[in-house]
Amino acid sequence: MYYVVSIAILVTMSLALARALLGPTVYDRILAVNMFGTKTALLLSVIAFLFGRPDFLDLALAYALINFIGVLAVLKFVQDYTLRHRGRGGGS
Amino acid sequence: MITLFGVFVSTLLVITAIGMVRSQNLFGAVMLTGLFSLQMAVIFFILDAADVALTEAAVGAGVATVLLLSALALTSDEEARRRRRRWVAMTVVSATTLMVIYATFDQPRLGDPEAPVHQHVAPWYLAETPRLIDVPNVVTAVLASFRGYDTLGELFVIFTAGIGVMFILADGREKGRLSLLPSPDAQGLRHHLVPRVVGRLLVPFIVLFGLYVQFHADFGPGGGFQAGALISAGMILYALLEGESAALRAVSFQALAGMIAGGAFLFVAVGVAGMMLGGHFLDYSVLSSDPVVGQHLGIFLVELGVGITVTGVLLTIFHALSARVQRS
Amino acid sequence: MEFLGLYNYWVFAVLLMTGLYAVMSKANLIKKLIGMSIFQSAVFLLYITMSKVEGGTAPILQPDAVDQLYSNPLPQVLILTAIVVGIATLSLGLAIVVRISEVYGTIEEDEIRELDGE
Amino acid sequence: MDAGLDVASWILLVAGGGFIFVGGLGALRMPDFYTRMHAASLTDTLGTILVLSGVILQAGWSLAAVKLAAIMVFLLLTCPTAAYALANAARLAGQRPQGLARHQKGC
Numbered sequence: 001m002y003y004v005v006s007i008a009i010l011v012t013m014s015l016a017l018a019r020a021l022l023g024p025t026v027y028d029r030i031l032a033v034n035m036f037g038t039k040t041a042l043l044l045s046v047i048a049f050l051f052g053r054p055d056f057l058d059l060a061l062a063y064a065l066i067n068f069i070g071v072l073a074v075l076k077f078v079q080d081y082t083l084r085h086r087g088r089g090g091g092s
Numbered sequence: 093m094i095t096l097f098g099v100f101v102s103t104l105l106v107i108t109a110i111g112m113v114r115s116q117n118l119f120g121a122v123m124l125t126g127l128f129s130l131q132m133a134v135i136f137f138i139l140d141a142a143d144v145a146l147t148e149a150a151v152g153a154g155v156a157t158v159l160l161l162s163a164l165a166l167t168s169d170e171e172a173r174r175r176r177r178r179w180v181a182m183t184v185v186s187a188t189t190l191m192v193i194y195a196t197f198d199q200p201r202l203g204d205p206e207a208p209v210h211q212h213v214a215p216w217y218l219a220e221t222p223r224l225i226d227v228p229n230v231v232t233a234v235l236a237s238f239r240g241y242d243t244l245g246e247l248f249v250i251f252t253a254g255i256g257v258m259f260i261l262a263d264g265r266e267k268g269r270l271s272l273l274p275s276p277d278a279q280g281l282r283h284h285l286v287p288r289v290v291g292r293l294l295v296p297f298i299v300l301f302g303l304y305v306q307f308h309a310d311f312g313p314g315g316g317f318q319a320g321a322l323i324s325a326g327m328i329l330y331a332l333l334e335g336e337s338a339a340l341r342a343v344s345f346q347a348l349a350g351m352i353a354g355g356a357f358l359f360v361a362v363g364v365a366g367m368m369l370g371g372h373f374l375d376y377s378v379l380s381s382d383p384v385v386g387q388h389l390g391i392f393l394v395e396l397g398v399g400i401t402v403t404g405v406l407l408t409i410f411h412a413l414s415a416r417v418q419r420s
Numbered sequence: 421m422e423f424l425g426l427y428n429y430w431v432f433a434v435l436l437m438t439g440l441y442a443v444m445s446k447a448n449l450i451k452k453l454i455g456m457s458i459f460q461s462a463v464f465l466l467y468i469t470m471s472k473v474e475g476g477t478a479p480i481l482q483p484d485a486v487d488q489l490y491s492n493p494l495p496q497v498l499i500l501t502a503i504v505v506g507i508a509t510l511s512l513g514l515a516i517v518v519r520i521s522e523v524y525g526t527i528e529e530d531e532i533r534e535l536d537g538e
Numbered sequence: 539m540d541a542g543l544d545v546a547s548w549i550l551l552v553a554g555g556g557f558i559f560v561g562g563l564g565a566l567r568m569p570d571f572y573t574r575m576h577a578a579s580l581t582d583t584l585g586t587i588l589v590l591s592g593v594i595l596q597a598g599w600s601l602a603a604v605k606l607a608a609i610m611v612f613l614l615l616t617c618p619t620a621a622y623a624l625a626n627a628a629r630l631a632g633q634r635p636q637g638l639a640r641h642q643k644g645c
Contacts, residue, residue, distance in 0.1 A: 001547075016565060017104055017107065017108060021107070021111045026117070027575075027628040031624060035582060038613060040133065042586060045593060045606060047137060058312060061301065063153060064613045066153045069329050070157045073332060074624075078630060102427065103431075106435060109458050112458065113441060113442045113458070128458070132464070140478045141478065142478040142480070144499050159510070163518055172448065185437045185440055193433045196429035202424075202428055203474030203476075209492055210473060214493065231479055231500065242501070253505075253511065256512050260512075284623065287619055294612070405508060406508075413515070
């Protein structure tokens, strides 16, 4: 049954990758990266059990903690970007 | 079955890489870089390299995206359109790909226990680690003790890169001191209440997890490199949320410079201490009356030095780039 | 299943050359750096592929397991440090690109050449 | 008793896998950004809960279960927050839901 979940997660990963490649907006790409990050954390925890070495859950924990930073960095990037372009050109 | 998973993810990896190169929008390419790193981590994990996967996770998911985005904010996020096709490059690359693939037919297949790599040195490391060093994680033992010279060299590469970024991005106009300081009105994401509350909750856990990875390196995947990347990711999260000046109030530039130099110094000092006590450079057995205890002490101190320097360098690079973003 | 034993090496070859193509033919300097990091990752993949042993597990010794095979720790050690060195060199490259963009106002290689020619 | 636990964790795992797949499908097939995000973020949260609870049942009382619970808590905190931050960034940059774009150009 671990295999069933792993395959579902892997297929979802490829769907997310398709979304990231298709775009069309930058936000779709960020959404895809964020989805992919969550799926990676899940996949790593499932595979750790599949291997029978649950001490490797640290990796999934690292992703659960850190995946968030990328999205926040993007949010800040977009905020700075819009601020700067409004400041320069007037209006968005 | 697991092998098939690996095949599937590596196919995704190739698609992602081609997407990265083809994408006209650099922002999209950076997002795909994030995906690429996640897939690499999964493949590393499937191929039994837990330590490497943890490093890729710590570096790729947190730090790399943030640094690339800062660089994009300073330059431009669109690649200029080229009409001319690069046929020469395409031909050379395709021909070389075919040649490399042809060469792989002589390679031992994946996981072959008879492959030449597994015949020399590695079996000795695996067999002798319990007796000489007595830590379960052979990767840590090899990294810090058996191949300490390598690690020292790598640490100095990182050290040099940190110093280099400092000098390249420091503003020469203000005399006498490197002015990498951000403008004091940098707000970060203070107006966004929800991410701010959740993020502030996460920061201590990330740093705590980094410390766990640092000090648990003997028993599980971990070590100075991973811990340094994790802790700096935590501090970068704080800087994103509260503004860079708040982060610099917590850990100042002077402290970061001290960390960069101090960690490298600690590593060398442990090596020299070994020489003083009558052993070779980076020979930890002489650090204590019991050689195994000496090895434990040496590995602990060396990993600590690595962690301190990596944290200092990554944070310095982040602050140097983001101070530029605010000034522009 | 047998032919899949070399699959990782093929992926390595394609990734290596994708990175090389980006470094050679793209004019945008950040794109070149991204290509360089793809190239680096390809090398990481090659090393880690070599470290795998069939039926083995990660080289963290389990005291109670008897006759357990372990994967080769040495390539893993080399790549572990190389990843952090990779991010450090990437950021050094980014810093140089940022300075170039400030001085020339562009990060396209051919435009920089034209500006230099004048 | 053990068989019961096994069956429960099977059901949880398979249901979780199903939700995750549906979420991925939604993220690919939905017509505009906000609906795609709706599909992806909601199923992400539910799928995470189901899969990780299923694995916790398998782990029993051990350090692994504690780590899994920690992963679950952190993912449950960060996923909705990331979705919120993303929607906020999109809104800030002037991305509009598909239906609104036609009717309310003014605001």
